[in-house]
Structure formats: C-alpha cells, structure tokens
Amino acid sequence: MxxxxxxxxxxxxxxxxxxxxxxxxxxxxxxxxxxxxxxxxxxxxxxxxxxxxxxxxxxxxxxxxxxxxxxxxxxxxxxxxxxxxxxxxxxxxxxxxxxxxxxxxxxxxxxxxxxxxxxxxxxxxxxxxxxxxxxxxxxxxxxxxxxxxxxxxxxxxxxxxxxxNPEARDPEFVTVFTREGCPHCARAKALLKAHDMTFEEIKTGMGTGVSSRTIRAVSGHSTVPQVFIGGKHIGGADDLEKYFSCLPH
The missing domain is CATH 3.40.30.10 (Glutaredoxin)
Structure with missing residues (x-):
C-alpha cells in the first residue's frame, strides 16, 4: 500500500x-x-x-x-x-x-x-x-x-x-454542575460567559440521572452550582467570582 x-x-x-x-x-x-x-x-x-x-x-x-x-x-x-x-x-x-x-x-x-x-x-x-x-x-x-x-x-x-502554533496553550476545560431554576447557577454561567470561557453544563435533579450524592462525591458539596476549571474545583458562584477577581488583569 x-x-x-x-x-x-x-x-x-x-x-x-x-x-x-x-x-x-x-x-x-x-x-x-x-x-x-x-x-x-x-x-x-x-x-x-x-x-x-x-x-x-x-x-x-x-x-x-x-x-x-x-x-x-x-x-x-x-x-x-x-x-x-x-x-x-x-x-x-x-x-x-x-x-x-x-x-x-x-x-x-x-x-x-x-x-x-x-x-x-x-x-x-x-x-x-x-x-x-x-x-x-x-x-x-x-x-x-x-x-x-x-x-x-x-x-x-x-x-x-x-x-x-508550537506555542499554543491547551485550553482549560470548564464543567459546571447546575439545577433548573437555580439563580446562583445562572450567575455562575453568566460569569463564565463574561470571561469568554466555554463550559460544559451538567444538569442535576430529577430525570437527569445526576443526584446530589454525585455532586458530593466529586466536589465534597451537595449544593449547586459547582464549578471545575482545568481539573480544579472552584466551588459555587461566589467562589467563582473570587477566582476571577484574583486573576491577573
């Protein structure tokens, strides 16, 4: 061949x-x-x-x-x-x-x-x-x-x-655990979008197959949202806000 x-x-x-x-x-x-x-x-x-x-x-x-x-x-x-x-x-x-x-x-x-x-x-x-x-x-x-x-x-x-581009950096992958109707989840997603970060959203709750036990197992918390960036657990919407405030401008 x-x-x-x-x-x-x-x-x-x-x-x-x-x-x-x-x-x-x-x-x-x-x-x-x-x-x-x-x-x-x-x-x-x-x-x-x-x-x-x-x-x-x-x-x-x-x-x-x-x-x-x-x-x-x-x-x-x-x-x-x-x-x-x-x-x-x-x-x-x-x-x-x-x-x-x-x-x-x-x-x-x-x-x-x-x-x-x-x-x-x-x-x-x-x-x-x-x-x-x-x-x-x-x-x-x-x-x-x-x-x-x-x-x-x-x-x-x-x-x-x-x-x-040999100097190109691997993007930081972002995952957000959310629940329908959660205002803090909406705030976290808005923060990510404002910083031009593409994210995967994993919806939790009835009918999704993802329970609070799942969230606790991966994050140590049972509340939503739970945000992960580049494999690192950031936390909820307030934690995400602090994360962005600490980034160099």
Missing amino acids: KLTSIEGQSVPQTVFRTRANHQWRDVSSAELFKDKTVIVFSLPGAYTPTCSSSHLPRYNELAPTFRANGVDDILCISVNDAFVMDAWAKELAVENIHLIPDGNAEFTNGMGMLVDKSDLGFGKRSWRYSMLVKNGVIEKMFIEPDKPGDPFEVSDADTMLHYI
Whole structure:
C-alpha cells in the first residue's frame, strides 16, 4: 500500500451529499475550502473505537484554540453516509466541527487515501490522516504510517496544533454542575460567559440521572452550582467570582 503526500496540490473537487434540517443538501469542495483555512482529518469509520474515543473528541475540544490561531473550519471526513455521520455527531455531542460524509469515497479516492478494509468487513475506507488546507490548497499532511491495524500516531489534534502554533496553550476545560431554576447557577454561567470561557453544563435533579450524592462525591458539596476549571474545583458562584477577581488583569 503506497500512501503519498500531495502537499502543494488542490483538494479533490467533488460534491458531498449531506443532510440539513431533514433534507438533502449538496455541498461542494469549493464551498468547504474556498477562501478559508481549514483542517481536515479523515478516519476509517464512524463509531469505531479510536475515532470515537480519541480522534474526533480531541479535535472538538481544541476547536476554539484552532480558531484563535487562524483556522476557519474543521472537517471530519469519512467514507460513511450522511445518516451515520449525523447520528455519530449527536451521540458524541460534537459542536465545534463539521462531519462530512464521503459516502461514495470520491474525495478520499482523489486524495489517494482509499484503502481496502475488506478483512474487517468494511470494504473500501479512508486511511487515517489529517491536513491543513488554505484556499483549497494542501499546505501540510500528516499521514499515519503503513502498519498493520489502525495506527494513530500523527494525525491527532495536538500534532496539528503544534504545527500551526508550537506555542499554543491547551485550553482549560470548564464543567459546571447546575439545577433548573437555580439563580446562583445562572450567575455562575453568566460569569463564565463574561470571561469568554466555554463550559460544559451538567444538569442535576430529577430525570437527569445526576443526584446530589454525585455532586458530593466529586466536589465534597451537595449544593449547586459547582464549578471545575482545568481539573480544579472552584466551588459555587461566589467562589467563582473570587477566582476571577484574583486573576491577573
């Protein structure tokens, strides 16, 4: 199997059959890449272990950092149909990148990355790779080595970020435990938004599957909100206010 970088060349011109608002929508390569700086990462298939646990989630996590470093869009392209890609995006709660179905493998074949996965019952699929594309021209490609199995060594989000900006810092991930109707929770979320901090909200209470016992187990407190920043427990809304007041201006 010969996998060759095509840096300096234009991306394949094709049309992707996507779904939007329960309707078919054709999206061209020109629409995705013209006058934009775009990261593409491609993988063997939706729902497969490495793709679901590492490859896709990390690009989604780092998307704000990529955008702060000049990237306009991030695309995950896989030889799957639109229904599968949409369902996968919903299951993993993907918010920051676009999943593009290459169901007929036209783009993947044009990239020279179409490989035979018949031994796994997959048929023809994409080899795992990533690339940085500027105005439709491929500036950099990271192609996984030709090894048995499913190597995942160079097409990851951190390698791409280091290429774009070696000095870029890993964002601090923020999680907030809240409860419906809680004014202190609303205040904590407003504080985070005022400081341009993206956060994950975990709602607690009846019907959520997250109880006060859960909150106590992870934070030592049973009240909400409980805020965590970069793995550190901050506390409630008052504690969050103090945290921000102590940050250097």
